[in-house]
Amino acid sequence: xxxxxxxxxxxxxxxxxxxxxxxxxxxxxxxxxxxxxxxxxxxxxxxxxxxxxxxxxxxxxxxxxxxxxxxxxxxxxxxxxxxxxxxxxxxxxxxxxxxxxxxxxxxxxxxxxxxxxxxxxxxxxxxxxxxxxxxxxxxxxxxxxxxxxxxxxxxxxxxxxxxxxxxxxxxxxxxxxxxxxxxxxxxxxxxxxxxxxxxxxx
Numbered sequence: 001x002x003x004x005x006x007x008x009x010x011x012x013x014x015x016x017x018x019x020x021x022x023x024x025x026x027x028x029x030x031x032x033x034x035x036x037x038x039x040x041x042x043x044x045x046x047x048x049x050x051x052x053x054x055x056x057x058x059x060x061x062x063x064x065x066x067x068x069x070x071x072x073x074x075x076x077x078x079x080x081x082x083x084x085x086x087x088x089x090x091x092x093x094x095x096x097x098x099x100x101x102x103x104x105x106x107x108x109x110x111x112x113x114x115x116x117x118x119x120x121x122x123x124x125x126x127x128x129x130x131x132x133x134x135x136x137x138x139x140x141x142x143x144x145x146x147x148x149x150x151x152x153x154x155x156x157x158x159x160x161x162x163x164x165x166x167x168x169x170x171x172x173x174x175x176x177x178x179x180x181x182x183x184x185x186x187x188x189x190x191x192x193x194x195x196x197x198x199x200x201x202x
Contacts, residue, residue, distance in 0.1 A: 005081040008041075008048040008073060010056065012063035016168040016181030018097045018123075018140065019158045023060035023068045024180060027082065030074040032101040036131040038142070042073040053085045057092055067095030067122075076100050079113035086120035095154045096121050101128040104149050122154040139165045 008028040011017075017024040026039070028048030033040075041047070060068050068089050075082045075098050086096045098121040100107070107114050107126075118124065127146035135144045138160035150156045168180040 003053050003081045003084045004050045005053060005056070005078060005085060006045070006048050007051045007056075010051075010059065011168070011178070011180050012059060013065055014168045014180050016166040017069040017071065018067070019155060019163075020066035020095075021064065022097070023056075023063060023065040023094075025056060025068055025070055025085075027070065027073040027075050027078055029077050030072055030101070031077055032074055032128060034101055034129040037129055039073065045077070053081065053088060056085055057088045057094070060089065060094055061092055065094065067097065069097045069099070071099040074101055076102055076107060076110075076114055076117060079111070079117045083113055083116035083120055086117060090120055090122075095123075097123045097125065097155070099125045101126075103127060104147070118151065122150070122152045123158070124149040124151055137161050139163045 005025075006028045007025060009024075009026040011024045013021045014024050015021055026042060028042055029045030030037075030039075030043050031045075033043050037043075056068075068086075070082055070086065082098070086098065089096055098117065104118075104124060104126045107118055125141060125146060125148055127143070130143040130145050133143040133145050135141050135146070138148075140160055141148075148158075148160055166181050169177060171177055
């Protein structure tokens with residue numbers, strides 16, 4: 001496993017990006033660029049850092065995470081490396097949740113790399129963010145068009161309408177504050193002002 005993935009951020013043992021304690025991996029680069037996206041700083045495909053996939057899997061295992069969550073950015077813009085990472089994670093006993101702005105049916109008709117990532121994903125959360133279709137009932141998604149598609153039984157008991165969105169806030173040793181979880185842009189800005197800080201990438 002010698003492929004590399006361009007990554008904006010990695011956060012181990014978070015409970016804010018899916019069921020259980022997870023390693024969240026924000027990939028860098030997104031060609032969809034949904035209007036109103038909460039992560040516009042991840043659009044640029046040239047940002048972030050290039051990380052070895054083995055390092056990501058071993059980090060997740062060492063942290064005690066139950067699984068990994070791929071989000072971004074757009075994982076299917078780096079479908080080959082993300083597929084290799086997802087398969088290695090599953091082989092190591094980790095679950096895989098993948099967020100994408102593309103639709104499932106569209107991805108099924110794309111290239112082998114996209115289909116390979118789908119085959120190594122347990123739970124797919126698909127669809128672009130649409131500001132005019134706000135979601136107020138389900139966790140983890142921002143608009144009502146987005147779907148939770150169970151590609152394996154691993155997370156079939158997870159019901160996003162029965163759990164709240166969670167916020168993971170960590171104060172680092174250098175005084176910076178790291179955030180994860182789903183908040184609307186207005187809420188993120190308000191929180192950052194209250195903490196007298198600014199949001200770090202991811």
